[in-house]
Amino acid sequence: DGGITQSPKYLFRKEGQNVTLSCEQNLNHDAMYWYRQDPGQGLRLIYYSQIVNDFQKGDIAEGYSVSREKKESFPLTVTSAQKNPTAFYLCASSINYLEIPKQGVRGYTFGSGTRLTVV
Amino acid sequence: AQKVTQAQTEISVVEKEDVTLDCVYETRDTTYYLFWYKQPPSGELVFLIRRNSFDEQNEISGRYSWNFQKSTSSFNFTITASQVVDSAVYFCALSEAETGNQFYFGTGTSLTVIP
Numbered sequence: 592d593g594g595i596t597q598s599p600k601y602l603f604r605k606e607g608q609n610v611t612l613s614c615e616q617n618l619n620h621d622a623m624y625w626y627r628q629d630p631g632q633g634l635r636l637i638y639y640s641q642i643v644n645d646f647q648k649g650d651i652a653e654g655y656s657v658s659r660e661k662k663e664s665f666p667l668t669v670t671s672a673q674k675n676p677t678a679f680y681l682c683a684s685s686i687n688y689l690e691i692p693k694q695g696v697r698g699y700t701f702g703s704g705t706r707l708t709v710v
Numbered sequence: 711a712q713k714v715t716q717a718q719t720e721i722s723v724v725e726k727e728d729v730t731l732d733c734v735y736e737t738r739d740t741t742y743y744l745f746w747y748k749q750p751p752s753g754e755l756v757f758l759i760r761r762n763s764f765d766e767q768n769e770i771s772g773r774y775s776w777n778f779q780k781s782t783s784s785f786n787f788t789i790t791a792s793q794v795v796d797s798a799v800y801f802c803a804l805s806e807a808e809t810g811n812q813f814y815f816g817t818g819t820s821l822t823v824i825p
Contacts, residue, residue: 624812624813631719631820632817632818633801633815633816633817633818634801634815634818636812639812679753681753681754681755683755685813698743698745698757698760698803698805698813699745699747699755699757699803699813700757701747701754701755701756702754703752703753703754704753704754706753
């Protein structure tokens with residue numbers, strides 16, 4: 592079955608360290624996204640990529656970096672410049688917007704998330 | 711301006727009660743798509759429904775029903791005879807032609823069903 596795999600599920604980072612969160616999908620989706628979720632809050636967009644080798648900043652990109660070298664992979668690096676990195680990170684993917692009206696299309700598919708804690 | 715507003719931050723109901731989660735959206739596009747997702751305590755968002763802007767027919771799926779009204783830009787979600795397993799955070803989302811693949815999420819409504 593196709594889906595999105597995020598790893599690790601839990602991650603601990605020391606202050607001042609960079610850390611990379613993995614996101615892999617085998618759905619053949621063009622677009623991929625990274626969201627941050629803080630306790631009791633909604634989803635805030637960090638970065639998104641519509642196509643390989645191209646990505647755009649979302650609402651809260653400062654202190655984060657991404658790459659999209661392969662269609663299947665969209666890793667997120669939380670750098671030491673991110674002042675408050677402790678949060679729940681969700682990766683998502685979607686087909687091209689023009690495909691959404693087709694029967695059975697569900698919009699975004701989400702990974703199970705990575706909970707990052709700075710210690 | 712917030713494109714998707716979920717004014718109810720937290721709701722608590724007693725098991726078997728009906729509950730409606732509100733969603734109000736804002737868009738200038740004539741073609742757009744609305745979604746509801748459920749986030750259980752495990753964290754993964756689970757797709758519940760997609761509604762196309764050009765189809766105003768309301769939908770029922772078991773205990774779940776959705777009321778889409780373009781006149782009031784609302785896409786409300788009702789759970790009938792709520793159960794403890796319905797306890798989760800529910801997100802409403804909008805996808806519009808102007809921004810293509812990017813979704814706009816509401817801030818979510820946390821539903822607690824008390825046994």
